[in-house]
Amino acid sequence: MAEETPVEELSAEEAAAELARLAAEIARADRAYHLEDAPEISDAEYDRLKRRNxxxxxxxPDLKRADSPGERVGARPSETFAKVRHAVRMLSLENAFERAEVAEFDARIRRYLNLGAEAPLNFTAEPKIDGLSLSIRYEGGRLVQAATRGDGAEGEDVTRNVRTIGEIPGRLEGAPDILEVRGEVYMGHDDFAALNARQEAAGAKRFANPRNAAAGSLRQLDPEVTRARPLRFFAYGWGALSAPLGDTQMAALERLGALGFPVNPLTRLCDGLDEMLAHYAQIEQQRATLGYDIDGVVYKVNDLGLQERLGYRSTTPRWALAHKFPAELAWTLLEAIDIQVGRTGALSPVARLTPVTVGGVVVSNATLHNEDYIAGRDSKGDPIRGGKDIRVGDWVQVYRAGDVIPKVADVDLSRRPDDATPYEFPKTCPACGSDAIREEGDSVRRCTGGLICPAQAIEKLKHFVSRGAFDIEGLGAKQVEQFYLLSWIREPADIFTLRDRDAAGEKALLEPDEVLDRLEGEESGEARARLAAALGLETFERDSVAERFAERSRTPLARHLGWGEKSAANLFEAIDERRSIPLERLIFALGIRHVGETAAQLLARHYGTWENFIAAMEPAAAEEGSAWNDLLSIDGVGPVLARSLVKSLTQPAERASVDRLAACLTVEEAEPPATSDSPVAGKTVVFTGTLEKMTRAEAKARAESLGAKVSGSVSPKTDLLVAGPGAGSKAKKAAELGVETIDEDGWLKLIGAG
Structure with missing residues (x-):
């Protein structure tokens, strides 16, 4: 496993850069795994990256991004199938890789529930099947609908295909009137080998691994294709229910088994941590002989009443944990090191590898983190990998543990070529030629080009149209790059003036000769291909370019892109639909460093309107006074995020760009939670001291669910201080400001929980 800078040693700048990289890599992995059934990395690597994130x-916490992988489940459903809205969200699981993390999971649950270390607490432990998650709905004992997980809220309707799977009952006897069974569709090793043999004999494409084969088989347009595939099923849980299946997880699983669903026979009831870890070790020893793929063991609190008390985070239940198996490793040749420039200017090195299969996935790229990692040292200058640097031509060990792009773990010096030279990290931006500087305390070198850097501009625009931001139908990352390369869109406001400029006959800034000069001048074949694709060209000949630009039967935009007028009209309509945008989505879309979806929601909820938000930035720039203090009073907003926000929105060029964008939009006010009957809705609450009847996490979650704003500090805007034993300076300040103060019993009585 690759050595990394320990999380506790990361600076804020290093942490922010790594969170940005993790978000991008995990998003790519989600699309490849859930939507395309073609994972680029192993499950172990994916889980490791999510864990580090x-x-x-x-x-x-103040650096949490709006596109945080922790706020997502799966990937958006394919447009090929009808969509199904899950009555109960299908969530993902928190992951662990070490025994200590499982111990912390157990301890965290005990703290949350105020249970002592010796109090009885049982868990179920079952193999984690490496397949495709499925939800099957029964009404009156009849199978009426089946859907994939999708993004957790919405999945793909695969009902007709699921009816062909022999292990899934079509009718049930003695089941609740409404029953949604959750489980995993998978394919056994022998069946997978036989299927690939048939595929090869028929001259068809072979599948990369059993998980891909199962997912591809279930998501067929023709159910008869699915019927011919050897799919199997294990039930592990449930969604909507009209009546409980039991009082415990184990009893509910036994009930599902009695109804006719396959339940994994290795599922055990464990009395505490030692038995959980022992069963994990036993399953790991049997892994190679099971006949199907598993990638870990899932622990769940057995008592369903305790599960209800523990509740959920945004994408994972607090009462469950996936204890994953170690990552897999492979050796391959490092052919080149490329530098990618992100939207914040960070220069990220990527290893280009001779393709190698790692954990069932073909790997050709790997992250190299930063220049220190390549040089064989950590952020403090201490050696990693025994001080071995990484050079082009080296044989390197790669591993996949949870993210889209695998990592380089080690170097085999015995196979290093005699002419291999140390890698020199660029001091200038490869995209624009500007100086690339590394500030003190930062592990990342950044381009200083700002708005003149095309790589940063393109990445910012891609972020602007991303799903959590404006999410404009027909204007995704690929289209944004095309429009930028043709000079139709250079900043976000250009998107909303596109129709008028096209109607006026405005040409792209590139003439035919300029296009060919750029195509022929690009040393990178990948860059030439991107520019050619932006024009919809298959060849680079000047005559082809001139012919495309000479077509006068269409408007300039359609002509340059090779589009029909209808396609252009559809895009304009989609853009117009986004001229009205919620405040939090606009804040997130700006792509400000450290401001993710969660932070954008906090800011929107605090300021309420775009006018209030933008007006607060200039006076906060001095980092003192009421505007600055007001910004820092937002729970979850720290100095690093606040400085990044204020700096970005007070730079003249960037502020002018934002103002041009805002002039094109109607920004919707932030909506308060629907808690009209809540006694604390809209109030700012601060908790201090020791809470004896609930943990701080429980108290905060309950307050926010009732529409309150929870702040970490007392200010004139604080409405209520809840003070437990040991309250100190906050209680004193509240008294000075005349803020109402109550104890924990008073709080519980106020919210109707006393």
């Missing part, structure tokens, strides 16, 4: 967010 969560650890960094826990240490730096």
């Amino acid at each position: 969560a650890e960094i967010e826990a240490r730096f």
Whole structure:
């Protein structure tokens, strides 16, 4: 496993850069795994990256991004199938890789529930099947609908295909009137080998691994294709129910088994941590002989009443944990090191590898983190990998543990070529030629080009149209790059003036000769291909370019892109639909460093309107006074995020760009939670001291669910202080400001929980 800078040693700048990289890589992995059935990395690598992301967010909560992988489940459903809205969201699981993390899971639950270390607490432990998650709905004992997980809220309707799977009952006897069974569709090793043999004999494409084969088989347009595939099923849970299946997880699983659903026979009831870990070790030993793929063991609190008390985070239940198996490793040749420039200017090195299969996935790229990692040292200058640097031509060990892009773990010096030279990290931006500087305390070198850097501009625009931001139908990352390369869109406001400029006959800034000069001048074949694709060209000949630009039967935009007029009209309509945008989505869309979806929601809820928000930035720039203090009073907003926000929105060029954008939009006010009957809705609450009847996490979650704003500090805007034993300076300040103060019993009585 690759050595990394421990999370506790990361600076805020290092943490922010790594969170940005993790978000991008995990998003790519989600699309490849859930939507395309073609994962680029192993499950172990994916889980490791999500785990590191969560650890960094826990240490730096103010750096949590709007597109945080911790706020997502799966991927958006395919447009090929009808969509199904899940009555109960299908969530993902928190992951662990070490025994200590499982112990912390157990301890965290005990703290949350105020249970002592010796109090009885049972868990179920079952193999985690590496397949495709499925929800099957029964009404009156009849199978009426089946759907994939999709993004957790909405999945794909695969009902007709699921009816062909022999292990899934079509009718049930003695079941609740409404029953949604959750489980995993998978394919056994022997069946997978036989299927690939048939595919090869028929001259058809072979599947990469059993998980891909199962997912591809279930998501067929023709149910008869699915019927011919050897799909199997294990039930592990449930969604909507008209009546309980039991009082415990184990009893509910036994009930599902009695109804005719396959339940994994290795599921055990464990009395505490030692038995959980022992069963994990036993399953790991049997892994190679099971006949199907598993990638870990899932622990769940057995008592369903305790599960209800523990509740959920945004994408994971607090009462469950996936204990994953170690990552897999492979050796391959490092052919080149490329530098990618992100939307914040960070220069990220990527290893280009001779393709190698790692954990069932073909790997050709790997992250190299930063220049220190390549040089064989950590952020403090201490050696990693025994001080071995990484050079082009080296044989390197790669591993996949949870993210889209695998990582380089080690170097085999015995196979290093004699002419291999140390890698020199660029001091200038490869995209625009501007100086690339590394500030003190930052592990990342950044381009200083700002708005003149095309790489940063393109990445910012891609972020602007991303799903959590404006999410404009027909204007995704690929189209944004095309429009930028043709000079139709250079900043977000250009999107909303596109129709008028096209109607006026405005040409792209590139003439035919300029296009060919750029195509022929690009040393990178990938860059030439991108520019050619932006024009919809298959060849680079000047005659082809001139012919495209000479077509006068269409408006300039359609002509340059090779589109029909209808396609252009559809895009304009989609853009117009986004001229009205919620405040939090606009804030997130600006792509400000450290401001993710969660932070954008906090800011929107605090300021309420775009006018209030933007007006607060200039006076906050001095980092003192009421505007600055008001910004820092937002729970979840720290100095690093606040400085990034204020700096970005007070720079003249960037502010002018934002103002041009805002002039094109109607920004919707932030809506308060629908808690009209709540006694604390809209109030700012601060908790201090020791809470004896609930944990701080429970108290905060309950307050926010009732529409309150929870702040970490007392200010003139504080409405209520809840003070437990040991309250100190906050209680004193509240008294000075005349803020109402109550104890924990008073709080519980106020919210009707006393």
